[in-house]
Amino acid sequence: MQVPASFEYVVATSVDDAIAKLSADDDARVIAGGHSLLPMMKLRLASPGTLIDLSHLESELRYIRADGPGIRIGALATHRDVIESPLLAQRARVLPDAEHVIADPLVRNLGTVGGSVAHADSAEDLAAALLTLDALVGIKGPNGAREVPLNEFYLGPYTTVLEPGELVTEIHLPRGASRGAYLKVERRAGDWAAAALGVSFDLDSAALKDVRIGLCAVGSTSLRAPKAEALLEGKTPDAALLKQAGETAAAEAEPIGDGRGSEAYKRNLIRILLPRAIQRALAAGSSNGSTIHAN
Amino acid sequence: MQIKVEVNGEARVDEVEPRLLLVHYIRERLALTGTHWGCDTSNCGACTVLLDGQPVKSCTVLAVRADGHAVTTIEAIENPDGTPSALQEGFRQKHGLQCGFCTPGMILTGTALLRDNAHPSEHEIREGISGNLCRCTGYENIVKAIQWAAEHAEEAAAK
Numbered sequence: 001m002q003v004p005a006s007f008e009y010v011v012a013t014s015v016d017d018a019i020a021k022l023s024a025d026d027d028a029r030v031i032a033g034g035h036s037l038l039p040m041m042k043l044r045l046a047s048p049g050t051l052i053d054l055s056h057l058e059s060e061l062r063y064i065r066a067d068g069p070g071i072r073i074g075a076l077a078t079h080r081d082v083i084e085s086p087l088l089a090q091r092a093r094v095l096p097d098a099e100h101v102i103a104d105p106l107v108r109n110l111g112t113v114g115g116s117v118a119h120a121d122s123a124e125d126l127a128a129a130l131l132t133l134d135a136l137v138g139i140k141g142p143n144g145a146r147e148v149p150l151n152e153f154y155l156g157p158y159t160t161v162l163e164p165g166e167l168v169t170e171i172h173l174p175r176g177a178s179r180g181a182y183l184k185v186e187r188r189a190g191d192w193a194a195a196a197l198g199v200s201f202d203l204d205s206a207a208l209k210d211v212r213i214g215l216c217a218v219g220s221t222s223l224r225a226p227k228a229e230a231l232l233e234g235k236t237p238d239a240a241l242l243k244q245a246g247e248t249a250a251a252e253a254e255p256i257g258d259g260r261g262s263e264a265y266k267r268n269l270i271r272i273l274l275p276r277a278i279q280r281a282l283a284a285g286s287s288n289g290s291t292i293h294a295n
Numbered sequence: 296m297q298i299k300v301e302v303n304g305e306a307r308v309d310e311v312e313p314r315l316l317l318v319h320y321i322r323e324r325l326a327l328t329g330t331h332w333g334c335d336t337s338n339c340g341a342c343t344v345l346l347d348g349q350p351v352k353s354c355t356v357l358a359v360r361a362d363g364h365a366v367t368t369i370e371a372i373e374n375p376d377g378t379p380s381a382l383q384e385g386f387r388q389k390h391g392l393q394c395g396f397c398t399p400g401m402i403l404t405g406t407a408l409l410r411d412n413a414h415p416s417e418h419e420i421r422e423g424i425s426g427n428l429c430r431c432t433g434y435e436n437i438v439k440a441i442q443w444a445a446e447h448a449e450e451a452a453a454k
Contacts, residue, residue, distance in 0.1 A: 001335065002335045002336070003314060003316070004314045005314070006312070006313075006314055007313060007314060008313065009296060009313035009357070009359050034355060034356065034357065034360065035337060035355055038337075038355050038356075038357070039336060039337060039355065042335070042336075051313070051357075053359070053360065055360060100422070103426070104340075104425045104426025105350070105404070105422065105423055105425065105426055106340060106343060106350050106351055106352050106404065106426040106427075107337060107352065107355075107426060109346075109349045109350060109351055110346075110351050110355075110356070189425045189426075190338065190425060190426060
């Protein structure tokens, strides 16, 4: 039986209250959906002395709303909220597409966007999808609020730039994208990716514009693929260009071999997935995330 | 700490340790053993219960998190007159269970699925139960059981 070590449990009554409680206790952690932290606590990989429950802050932190050309997603928005958001379906298609292949529907009912991002698992699909929309991480702490670009937020696996007392409160997308898609290869339903990638772009007649590629599980953090992006930018994709872009992205990936596949296998997945993701994003009416089972 | 939880429509007040998981609270404190305890790692879904109507894995929820919320377990899924719900009947009609270990979780997930989407496609059913594992691998008949319930829900409700 897996049981967490003992801890004190307190409920945050506001974001400011959560920050005050977090700042006052070096050994405290915040908990939202709990679907990353509790498994680590059950394995005793994490043993915080105090848990600060954020689940009562939904009126402050659970939202998905347009803000000019951009979109703001509150940290307590659940994975399910992302799937069901008409706004994201229209302006940030890569996000609901990715969410369909994150864990499973039951986990998505409780797991939160802010928790996923702050947990900083290098195989977290949502981070790779958010990278394609130039996401900024909204942070609040004892010294006020700040925004950090997502690609600067991660320092490595499970490590972020969050300072003691700071809390992820929001994901800010400065702009949307009219096209997006996410593809993942996993060994079994609900597993972490062997490799996955997301794309977002706009169309200037048939030419790709503002192309962004986010790679998942092929580096110590989620990665962009800037050379492949540059190759595609401004071009009307054909089979030869997509093939070349796939090869370029595969070379940019930084996978290591593990139980989910060898380095060569993972690079090959990226090579194959990029053209398919671009085609998927171009195909009108695609509405459901797609998983390809490896075995 | 003290928690107040509505379990299957009944208000409960209990003193629990913060680290007590919801699955153990339900099984050991409330003796509702229809909620099964399986993988303990939020994979298998045997411990599925409805939290405010949404299926969740109770091995990965603290009992204190349910404070002020409503929990529904398999014991409260039957019709008010004690007959099986349409989905329970579907599992009987379509041989939707073999060993039965995953069945309570499947039925709770399926119940919420049909409530939100009365006529799901096969793809939607399969995605919907993708967080509930059947080690007998009896998925074909589980999908058929949910389809049976979708087809018969109205006549079951009219009874």
